Amino acid sequence: MVKLIRSKATPSDITEMLSALESYIKIAVDLKLGVLAGGGVMHADCERALLDAGSRQADVWGSDWYPQDKRVEFGSLINIRPKQNNRSMEVQDPALRRQIESVVRKLLEP
Numbered sequence: 001m002v003k004l005i006r007s008k009a010t011p012s013d014i015t016e017m018l019s020a021l022e023s024y025i026k027i028a029v030d031l032k033l034g035v036l037a038g039g040g041v042m043h044a045d046c047e048r049a050l051l052d053a054g055s056r057q058a059d060v061w062g063s064d065w066y067p068q069d070k071r072v073e074f075g076s077l078i079n080i081r082p083k084q085n086n087r088s089m090e091v092q093d094p095a096l097r098r099q100i101e102s103v104v105r106k107l108l109e110p
Contacts, residue, residue: 002040002049005107009038014067014108025065028078029103031096032059036107043076058084061091061100065108072101 001016003009009017017025017039027038028046037049043062050060062076074091081087091097 002037002045004035004037004049004053006035007107009108011110018067023066023068025067025108026062026076027065027104027108028060028062028076029100030055030059031061031099031103032056034103034106036103038065038108043078047078061096063091063100063104065104067108070105070109072104074100 001019003013003017005013020039020041025038026040026043026046027036028043028050029036030050033055037046040046047060047062051057062078064073074097075089077089079086079089079091086092091100
């Protein structure tokens, strides 16, 4: 189940998002709006939820949240963006990684 998270996620939100993959949550983060979509089995599903809610694709980046370790990983097919100087699945720009991690922690970390 993909959930749109605009404010601090509840324990129930986290449980629902974990239902797809159990140990981690695939997420897409809109850096401009400071929101994320999480859950499901593909980052593209999360990206679609954000785009349907009004996000711009250029502002949306994929990552994973591991709640047990409180860890963010920055790899996703939706991150391959030559026009934005990211030619890899991994987010290359350290400043961009910090922004993604900041939104993820603000919304998902207990």
